[in-house]
Amino acid sequence: xxxxxxxxxxxxxxxxxxxxxxxxxxxxxxxxxxxxxxxxxxxxxxxxxxxxxxxxxxxxxxxxxxxxxxxxxxxxxxxxxxxxx
Numbered sequence: 001x002x003x004x005x006x007x008x009x010x011x012x013x014x015x016x017x018x019x020x021x022x023x024x025x026x027x028x029x030x031x032x033x034x035x036x037x038x039x040x041x042x043x044x045x046x047x048x049x050x051x052x053x054x055x056x057x058x059x060x061x062x063x064x065x066x067x068x069x070x071x072x073x074x075x076x077x078x079x080x081x082x083x084x085x
Contacts, residue, residue, distance in 0.1 A: 022073035
C-alpha cells in the first residue's frame with residue numbers, strides 16, 4: 001500500500017500560486033479543530049514541493065512533503081492548485 005501511495009504522489013503536478021502552509025499533522029486544519037494543527041513552515045510561490053507520499057482522505061488529497069530544512073509536514077489540496085498527469 002505504501003509503494004502505491006509513493007507512485008501516486010508522482011502523478012500529481014502541484015503548483016504553488018500563493019504561499020502555502022505546511023502542517024505538522026495529517027488532518028485537515030478546520031477552523032473548529034481543537035487543538036489546532038500547527039503550521040511548521042510554508043512553501044513559497046513558484047516552488048516545487050519535495051513530495052514523499054500522497055494520501056486521499058475525504059474530501060481532499062494531501063501530500064507528505066519535505067522542506068529544505070529536512071522537516072516533513074503535510075500539504076492539503078485546498079491550499080494549492082493541483083492537476084493529475
